[in-house]
Amino acid sequence: MKKEPLFLEPVFQERIWGGTALAEQFNYDIPSNKTGECWAISGHPNGTTKIKNGTFQGTSLDDIWRNNKDLFGNYPGEKFPLLTKILDANTDLSVQVHPNDEYGMKFENGELGKTECWYIIDCKEGAEMIFGHNASSKEELRTMIDNGQWDKLLRRVAVKPGDFFFVPSGTIHALCEGTLVLETQQSSDTTYRVYDYDRTDNEGNKRELHLEKAIDVTTVPHQEQKQNYQTETKAGTVITTFVQSEYFTVQKWNVQDNTEFTQTEAFSLFSVLDGEGTIDVQGSSYKVKKGDHFILPHDFGAFELNGKLELIVSHP
Structure with a gap:
């Protein structure tokens, strides 16, 4: 497929x-x-x-x-x-x-x-x-x-x-x-x-x-949530991991230039908060812009994000 x-x-x-x-x-x-x-x-x-x-x-x-x-x-x-x-x-x-x-x-x-x-x-x-x-x-x-x-x-x-x-x-x-x-x-x-x-x-x-x-x-007393963000840079993208919990992992991707990725999760959810660009995979190019939401399914493999994009990315 x-x-x-x-x-x-x-x-x-x-x-x-x-x-x-x-x-x-x-x-x-x-x-x-x-x-x-x-x-x-x-x-x-x-x-x-x-x-x-x-x-x-x-x-x-x-x-x-x-x-x-x-x-x-x-x-x-x-x-x-x-x-x-x-x-x-x-x-x-x-x-x-x-x-x-x-x-x-x-x-x-x-x-x-x-x-x-x-x-x-x-x-x-x-x-x-x-x-x-x-x-x-x-x-x-x-x-x-x-x-x-x-x-x-x-x-x-x-x-x-x-x-x-x-x-x-x-x-x-x-x-x-x-x-x-x-x-x-x-x-x-x-x-x-x-x-x-x-x-x-x-x-x-x-x-x-x-x-x-x-x-x-209600949890009593209230439990404060410690913020322990992790940031890494991959080529033209800064990835900030906000949370890794038993239910989901949530990251922010700031794409400033062409960046290659590999989809290794069971599946991943993407929401474009700002910008526009493309997802390129196996010779096909898909336009993405602010307000778009998409899933990259399992075994999607290698892909490239091009353009300037601000994304929230999550997976279970």
């Missing part, structure tokens, strides 16, 4: 906190001015993406995962394990927490847990996020939630473009107004809301909270 990248057609999700940055920054054809999420590489049933080129054009990623496992090195599991998103937090997201695999399996009909990470693409001056809490016990956590002591409970962290955050399951967190983020996560759509600022929808209804489950799964 011809070796070719699998380019994905994004799926867009409207959210109460969404905006228009996905259109403004990436020229995406978004459904409304409340578009919060671009599901860029997804095999999740709530928004599976389809291949838009080559042999598998028009086929959904979950179908390929089930029926062509050799493309993914016969990686184990019934579900495509990762989900790549771009999030436009035009206003504050709800304060939330995600379960781990064991809890999701037991209480969410076999859904995977949700460990995730964020790369800050862009943000307004003075932007911040909620990351962690100050409770020392489950009892204190419950008391502070029940009493609405949000300023005392929640930790706030300043953010700037280029920052990276690893968010394990059990971490209380929220993106805040004015941030545009690329998220790499386990393929899960399970979120437990802790606090939603008492917001209401167009009909005056507040969104559901999930306090019992949230308290159940």
